[in-house]
Amino acid sequence: xxxxxxxxxxxxxxPQVFVDIYDPRDPFSDAFWENVSKYFxxxxxxxxxxxxxxxxxxxxxxxxxxxxxxxxxxGQVCHMVEIAISRRKLLGYCNDAIVxxxxxxxxQKEQCAEQQRRCS
Numbered sequence: 001x002x003x004x005x006x007x008x009x010x011x012x013x014x015p016q017v018f019v020d021i022y023d024p025r026d027p028f029s030d031a032f033w034e035n036v037s038k039y040f041x042x043x044x045x046x047x048x049x050x051x052x053x054x055x056x057x058x059x060x061x062x063x064x065x066x067x068x069x070x071x072x073x074x075g076q077v078c079h080m081v082e083i084a085i086s087r088r089k090l091l092g093y094c095n096d097a098i099v100x101x102x103x104x105x106x107x108q109k110e111q112c113a114e115q116q117r118r119c120s
Contacts, residue, residue, distance in 0.1 A: 019075030021054065021082045028080060033088065035068040036080070040090050040100040050091075050098040054081045057091075057098045 010018075040048075050057040058077040061069060069077055084090040085098070092104025101107050112119040 017073075017075075019073065019079050021075070021079045023079065026083055026087070027076075028083070032068060033090075036084065037090055039066065039068070040084075041102070043100055048099050048103060049094075052093065052096040052098055054078055054085070054098075057081050 050060045055078055058074055058081050061077055061081070062074055069080075072080070081091065081098070085092065089101045089106075091098050092101045092106035093099070094104050109119050
């Protein structure tokens with residue numbers, strides 16, 4: 001059992017290549033993030049809504065067969081989603097969905113705070 005009550009399993013006869021999505025290090029290049037940012041900025045309509053948990057969101061990105069994700073594992077894409085939400089402000093939440101940050105409740109709250117006004 002892991003810290004916090006989570007469980008994990010490993011195979012003794014295989015190399016351990018587990019990706020910790022909460023690892024504070026950002027292993028992705030600036031060029032990678034530029035491509036990610038351009039992609040998110042270009043989304044609109046129903047195309048910009050992704051499942052509201054990081055794993056399902058990462059699966060959706062992989063399912064879109066995005067060129068900039070072609071060489072990454074699902075675990076690495078989960079890590080990218082975590083960083084995009086928590087540190088890069090490229091993604092956020094809106095009505096239980098993950099969306100580009102510019103359409104997120106987080107951005108609306110940040111703007112309200114900067115203007116010292118209530119968010120409705």
